Amino acid sequence: MVEPKRENNEVRYNEEFLQMLLMEQEIDAFREHFLALHPYDQAQFYEKVGPDIRQTIYIYLSPEEMALIFEVIDLEDDEYEQFLNEMDPAYGAAMLSHMYTDDAVDVLNELDNDQRESLMEMMDSETVEEINELLGYAEYTAGAIMTTEYVTILENSTVRSAMAVLRNEAPNAETIYYIFVVNDQRQLVGVMSLRDLIIADEDTLIHDIMSERVVAVKVGDDQEDVAQIMRDYNFLAIPVIDDNNELQGIITVDDIIDVIDEEASDDYSKLAGISDADDIDAGPLKAAMTRLPWLIILLFLGMITANLMGQFEATLEKVALLAVFIPLISGTSGNSGTQALAVAIRGIATGEINEQSKFKLLMKECLTGLFTGLACGVTVVAIIFFWKHQITIGLLVGAAICCSILVATIAGSFIPLLMDKLGIDPAVASGPFITTLNDVTSILIYLGLATTFINQIM
Amino acid sequence: MVEPKRENNEVRYNEEFLQMLLMEQEIDAFREHFLALHPYDQAQFYEKVGPDIRQTIYIYLSPEEMALIFEVIDLEDDEYEQFLNEMDPAYGAAMLSHMYTDDAVDVLNELDNDQRESLMEMMDSETVEEINELLGYAEYTAGAIMTTEYVTILENSTVRSAMAVLRNEAPNAETIYYIFVVNDQRQLVGVMSLRDLIIADEDTLIHDIMSERVVAVKVGDDQEDVAQIMRDYNFLAIPVIDDNNELQGIITVDDIIDVIDEEASDDYSKLAGISDADDIDAGPLKAAMTRLPWLIILLFLGMITANLMGQFEATLEKVALLAVFIPLISGTSGNSGTQALAVAIRGIATGEINEQSKFKLLMKECLTGLFTGLACGVTVVAIIFFWKHQITIGLLVGAAICCSILVATIAGSFIPLLMDKLGIDPAVASGPFITTLNDVTSILIYLGLATTFINQIM
Incomplete structure (x- = not known):
């Protein structure tokens, strides 16, 4: 009877058999097989079948049995509203009353105000009181996730x-x-x-x-x-x-x-500039809508970069070869900035970085930026010399890479620390944002150096 | 007696008092106060004091008491070796014997072969057998993290x-x-x-x-x-x-x-191209050494980009203004590629994406790439028209952005899926790697279009 490991999409229950029992109105057989399942598996089945079949389930299961399912179910935000709407309000209210208070509050939090209030009107006053108390705690606090059922x-x-x-x-x-x-x-x-x-x-x-x-x-x-x-x-x-x-x-x-899980996924999403709602089940239009705000903001920032570069059009006109190294320089500074950013955000999230050690981190990143900058700079000079046999351009690109890695590394750690200080979630300083910012500075450094030494280059 | 929440760096015990008891050889008072602490707090103290004071702790605590500390302690990899070296081998072996087997195996895994073998020689044969069995399971499997102490x-x-x-x-x-x-x-x-x-x-x-x-x-x-x-x-x-x-x-x-925690931190680190060892406590030289491999690889990839761009030097010489939009285009395609990548890697990690739904994800990302590409393309044409009053350049940049977002989005989801298929950890296709790859394609698209339509632009 021991069941093997669950493969992806492998189900632990016979879905078609259960559906058949429901459609043929075999209430006893359905209850026997269904209630023998772990609530998580019950939830998987319940979530998967259509609204019509769910109507039969509401008849065959008591609110108390349904409560066990809703304690483990993991729905999209808007599905809670939809599923509760499918139920008779009295049935829904009874189910919520049977759930552990913290889980009931999680469900109620996803409903709109009217739906929540009309359900709570049908619960007994003691439960309502407990729920209201938990609903009163700010999101993401201990109060909001605690349960009141304990010994x-x-x-x-x-x-x-x-x-x-x-x-x-x-x-x-x-x-x-x-x-x-x-x-x-x-x-x-x-x-x-x-x-x-x-x-x-x-x-x-x-x-x-x-x-x-x-x-x-x-x-x-x-x-x-x-x-x-x-x-x-x-x-x-x-x-x-x-x-x-x-x-x-x-x-x-x-x-x-x-x-x-949530917090890790949240930091991850922000580093990439995506939303948690953007998963495989989201339609392409919805996914595009969640990604576009970032992309459009970054487009405007990119236009500022383009505008600044326009100041150096004369330099670029004189030596077109200069343009060839722009992606290399901005890419490298973007990468080193993202590395510094990720270290800082992880440190803040795990509590390793606090008031006392902020300065220590900044000092460390200054030196790290210097070391990596020098190493990459020297590498680039060597590559360009041995590959292109260019020494002046090589030195210019190397110097620009060295400076922009140093600046990007410091910015990558300073900006999240500053945001944390100001009480803003530092993960908002996401990867794309830091990368675009570092684009601007690195190109300014590069073309600024090129313009200064234009006579040596030509 | 209830203790308040632990602030960062706030300790739940009086460190100086415990140190004083140790130095004044107040064995009974030390044991009374120290053993009343939660093992995690004991571990914090034990880890923080110097090796000299730890020598006294080894005298004052039995191997069994020390075992409780080592079950919860969270040391850097090389510290396990160092701390076990500080102990008398018989004491260390006795401590390991008293630990839950899975925790003892975690410690033994961090030691070098000689140290491990000499410790295991001093343990009783039954424990050694259990440990050897667990040591035999491949890392990251259920066997490697399970314990054999259960009822x-x-x-x-x-x-x-x-x-x-x-x-x-x-x-x-x-x-x-x-x-x-x-x-x-x-x-x-x-x-x-x-x-x-x-x-x-x-x-x-x-x-x-x-x-x-x-x-x-x-x-x-x-x-x-x-x-x-x-x-x-x-x-x-x-x-x-x-x-x-x-x-x-x-x-x-x-x-x-x-x-x-480990897996989430691992995915996060890979998205940014950093190592888990790269934290605030790592020296700047060590941090630089962990970051440089990525940066240097990406430098070489960047040189390939530069080389390809070199093919278009004639075009760039004719219209220097073209260079001004390169960071904008490569930046935008890099950002959209990272978004698609992060969605795919998160989906693979959570098991949401499997064999059947891979194709669905790719189809979704094609459409998402098309929508975001069109939206960003139109935005760019509008910005350049209203800001710079340039229509031809605007259309060219818009078309390039549209194409490169489409390509970057598809590549961002296809590459991790392909790696997963080939049995490579898809998180290795880290953000910086995808970004650099998208740099190349986006610049080729842009300058290819520009060269084709060079007469219209000039």
Whole structure:
């Protein structure tokens, strides 16, 4: 019965068989086979079939069963709205009530205001209150990704009573593998793992075996910082507290994996100047629309470069050979600028670069730029000399490459640091932007040098 | 006692106090304060102090206590060798024996052959056998990252006896939150969570309550595929089996987070043409050495561009104004190529793009390239007309931009797909490489068009 590794597009379930059961209205057989699947596989099937078949699924599955699917489903933003619209509003509201609050909030966040409000009107007031609380936290904070379903134990309980609480809460809690210990004021005072609990003597007081060194995060903390801590400490869950040290929720490792994935993909996309929505499923027109803003902005920047180069038309007219090396120089400076940029952005994202070490990074990049500039400059002089037997042009191109690599490397690290200082996401200083900027400076350096030494070249 | 969020560089422990205790040889006080810390914080302190102070730590801590530190420590590759060299070999061997096998293997993999062998000679034969088995799996496979410390239960046990096994194994197993159920031949037949176990009736047979739909991976599976499955299914651990369905190990979520981080950082680095070793702590000379190979290769490619452009020197001599638009055209085609490249690489990495959908992606990118090319082309014609009042040059530049965006977009998606097909990591087709390649084609298109229509332009 062990199933082999899932190949791409290989499904773990018999799609046609399930569809047939639905169409022939074999409710019992469908429920038996479908509910035996892992919710992720259920979600794959549910997402893939058309709206007509989904209508039958809404009849055959309870809102509670559908809630399990929506806890793991990974839809495009606009599909949440569409799928919720397909459901009877009372069914949708019941499903959302059965979901873990953090997952329900993720779904509700994708709906428009009217749809969200009309669904929430049909939920019970306690759930609505919890949801509203989570909806109130700013996006990308610990508060926005935490869940409110967790197990708390009072510090003066015994292991036996703690186990009883645990057995009772297990079906509803998102994780029972960490138990959070609170005092009478709901302040977090300790933590213990289920592992420690099951090997402890039943009459021991929780207070005597819990760990008092709890690592907790605040509701307003950035989700990226939370991910870093959970990664460093190998936590399966981390408690979230407010300024009064009161426990507000927990963040589980599955949500953190999504955060890590998102943030990495985000930095990657920005380095290339693309949008996350631009994937294989996006139509070509939609993909073009997401890419064009960058391309058009860069076209205007490029026109500024062209305009600046126009100032040197007289020089270019005198020695047309000069134009031949322009792509080489601007390309090399663009590449070294992108390298410096990527190192700086990665360093900022991982928290390696902070206030104290910013200056150190800049100093390092100045020297790195100097070394790489000199090495590339010398290489170019040698290539042009041995290949073209040109020494003056070679020296000019080499000097221009050396200077523009130095400038590009410094700019590539300085600009993201400056943006970070100003509170702008440094990843916005994407690759294409830095590259175009470095085009301008490198060409100015090159043609400026050429114009100064025009008599030697001719 | 709840500690606040860790700011960058803010430490959770009093470094000077611990150092003082070590220097004043207050062994009991040091052990009391140090061992109360989370192993990650212990590791931070251990890594930060100098080799002299570490010598005292080796005296004050048992190999078992040191093992906990080395399970979470995140050192540079060469530091493992250095730190193990500092230890007495018997102490080092004892420490490695106390570590989870997968973590011990990670450390041993960083040592040179002699050091590894001399350490392994001092370990007991059972541990050595387990380690050798894991060392035998190819890097980046499930086998290489799995651990052999997990809990198995026979399918005909009762819940009561399973709980007893669990209590017994809890101190040694890497996770006890999933229990893997095997038959007499050690073949994996089911799985259950500790959550299900603690709410079950004590006399129930495991076979009756376990889930038979186990998602397992093979020892030879790629670690990226494993990460994808664990992310999709929200697993805390996944079993690893061989071709006979026999359980060989498990992979826990903390190791998977490291894989996700590594792979994302790897793709990012390759897009920018940098190395992972190139961070803020690398000296400028080391950083320059990691960046130079790319820059030099690209210099040679750039020289080819320059050489090809040389063929058009006569055209450039006649109309020097043509040179002014070269950076604009090559820059725009480079940018659109990088966008297409990033979409393709991300799609391949996430498994969204597979054999069947490759053709679909290419078709999509052809149309996307056409749309963006036309839009940018028209924009450029308009800019040059309204700004420079040039219509012929404008049409020429617009046509060149349109063609080169189309070509660059197709190349940006075709090349990584081709590399993937050939079994080469498509991320190697990094941004700088594609950009330089697109430089060549875009300039050929531009100057080719210009030479053809030279009479109209002049």
